[in-house]
Amino acid sequence: MRRTSGIGVLTMAVILSGLIGCSQNDHKKSVRINYQTPQNTNLGYIVRIAPSEHSILERNFSGNSSAINASQGLYHVNAKSEIEIANLLPHAQIQPNLLLGSKKKDAGFEWLAMEANRSKPQFPNCVVNEDEPPTAVIKLLNKSQLKSRNGYLEINQVLRLSGRESSAQNYRWYVMAPGEIRPQGPFSREGEFDIRVDELGHYEIGLFVQDSRGVCAITVVPINVTSNPKLSVLNPKDRPLLSEMDQKFEHLKLINAEKAWDISQGEGQIIAVLDSGVNYNHPFLNSKILVNEKEIPDNGKDDDGNMLVDDYLGWDYVQNDGAPFDDAGHGSHVAGLAAAEVFGVAPKAKILPIKVADESGLADMAKATAAIYYAIHRGAKILNLSFGGPLNPNTPREALRPVLDAFEFANQNGVIIVTAAGNGILDQIGNPIPLDNDIIPQIPASLPFLNNITVASLDASFNLAPYSNYGARSVRVAAPGGTKEEPLWSAKQENSKGILFWGAEGTSMAAPITSGIVALVRSVSPKLSVPEINKVLLASGPDSKNLLGKTQSGRALDALDAVNKAKNLKPSSPSPEISAIKITANKSHRR
CATH class of the missing domain: 3.30.70 (Alpha-Beta Plaits)
Known part of the structure; x- marks a missing residue:
């Protein structure tokens, strides 16, 4: 999912190399797609x-x-x-430094090329089997007038683009805006094209050209758009009514959260959300942000001496500043499920936003490790990590030493880290294939620590979701994570249409449900140790035959049951026996 930052792509005329989607000997296809490859893949x-x-x-x-x-x-x-x-x-x-996960490329412009290959009416007839595609060059004409930061463009700016240096007679400009799965257009058939980037996140701009021979090609460049607003002071009384949304917040009913609230609502707990940032001006998240009272906001100084200037709202390790605002939507959705007002599992817990993943959802080991230490030093006892991916089987354990040490530091300090088990892989036609994490370890989900609560995803019938990874030894519990047909609804990132909520599914959603339950448990019994919290979670919720051999607990996690068990648990209760896979370089992990 990781893609190169956009402003660096457009600082000069770019001729993209690396032909994708059509070989010179393929007589069935005629449109070639040129993608800008990252100029610097060194993670440091x-x-x-x-x-x-x-x-x-x-x-x-x-x-x-x-x-x-x-x-x-x-x-x-x-x-x-x-x-x-x-x-x-x-x-x-x-x-x-290592990337925690794998890069995936959107297939939107492959779809566009297929449409052209089929000679759809909106496309010119493209000559087949030419040796050389047209040269497609996209140039940014107003670079000096644009505001950018660390490879990201500031929102609500107009880009003036030119394709006139291409060897083309016909032009068509297409745009795939954030959140879209297919490019829209054509928006222009001229050599120049203006576009206002008015949404946060990842754009892809495509130039479809045809030269004098009739040969066609598509060049695609990415643009990443960001914003760093200040924290607004919102009156909770001005929040919109949610009567029409009540039926969509089904996750609360599935885990008996509202009944658990009679006992605990997460008071006194801090949930650090290590993700793509948080929309801290969302009306249902704004009052939940844990501000750093040792910092004076926006004074350009490191008031608390932690080597981070103005970390009043948290920290953004992607852009290295104190405004961890969500460009992608993932982090806001996660934070909302965990602790939003009204529909969060722990509505009186605080949220500490820490941005470690960019617009496509991947984090690297350096950012994640730094964020874990930062969260702990800010007082968080619950960390939510809804990111990651398969561990390369050739990775030696020592290569993971920084993140292993961070997890151990958290464990020694009684900090629970909730991780997403992962969403498997897709087959050739897009159907999910869940993975057994006992065989194919995920990072960070499979790190073998007692405080690492790895979560699988359930559908509304308490079956393992069709995409969810599992593991009899390596996955601790299962919680609702939604499905494509019945997604979980939560907070959305800032957007031009003013939409406050959106539905999503994945183990990324099951993890914050679990983080919220841990906050309820710790609030009602703040002295519980990491082993005792494990004991509570493993014993909470109804048994499920569908989960037998899929998770350690074999149960569908239930907030009310967990809170009651925590309230009645004696500190001297024996610790549960927890098993976890070993992180090795054993090639038998290949599937």
Whole structure:
């Protein structure tokens, strides 16, 4: 899902290489798609240094390094190579940063090419089997007038684009806006095209060209759009009425949340949401944001001395600033399920927004590790991580050392980390194939720690959702996560249409349901240890034959049952026996 930042793509005329979707010997296809490949796929390095080397790091990598955990001498360094770092810091421990998940590419423009290949009326007849496609060049004409930040364009700006340097006679401009699965258009048949980017997230702009030979091609460039608004002061009395939405917030009924609220509503708990950010000006999330009272907002100073300037609302590790605003919608949805006013599982818990994933939902190890330490130091006892993907079977355990140490630090400090089990893979026609995490480990879901509560997803009938990963040893519990037919509704990111809610499905949704339940449990029994919380969760909810051998608990998680068990649990109760798979480089993990 990860895609390159957009503004860097359009800073000059770009001729895209790497032909996708049509070979020179394929007589059935005629339209080739050229995708901009990332100009820099280097994720940097995670470096551990001695205190005596800090000044060397600061002197040589100022502006290209950030602290992951300064007290441990752990930093993320952007450098061209490991050798560059080793030459300057010969005693440092250096390892490549890793992407937590796998990149996926939207298929929207493949659909457009197929439509052209079928000679649909809206397309010119394209000549088949030419050796060379047309040259397609997209140039940004007003680059100097645009505001951008770390590869992201500020919202509500007009881009003036030109394709006149292409070897083409016919032009068609298409746009796939954030949230869309197919490109719309054509918006223009001229050589130049203006577009206002008025939505947050990931755009793809495509230029369809045909040259004098009649040969066609499509060039696609990505544009990422962001915004960093200040925290608004909203009056809860001004929130819209939700009577028409009551029937859509089915997740509360499925877990008996409203009955559990008579005992606990998550008072005194902090849920850190490590995700794509949070729409902290959403009317049902605004009052739930945990502000940093040790920081004076927007004064340009690090008032609390944690090496982060103006982290009043949390922190954005993607753009490295104190405005973790949601560009993608995923993090707002997750935060809403966990602790929104009215429809969150723990409506009186606080939300700590930490942005670690960009517009396509992937995070890297450096960002995730730094965010875990940051969340713990901000007082969060519950961390929600709804991201990740399969672990490369060739990855040695030592390569995961930074994130393993962070999980262990959390475990020693009584912090619960809730992770999503994963949504499997898709077959060739788009049907989900769930994975057994016992065989194919996921990262971070399969990290073997008692405080790692990995969650599978249930449908409305308490069956394992058709997409949900599972694992008799590696997946702890199961909670509602919705399906395509019956999604879970929650908060939406800021958008031009003023839409407040949207439906989604996935183990990403089951995880915050579980985080909310953990907040209810900790609120009613704040002294419960990590083993005791596990005991409560594993015993809560009705048995399900459908979950036998799929999760450790074999139950459908229930908030009311969990709260009652927590309230009645004696601190001296024995700890549950928890098993977890080992993270190894064993190639038998391949399926």
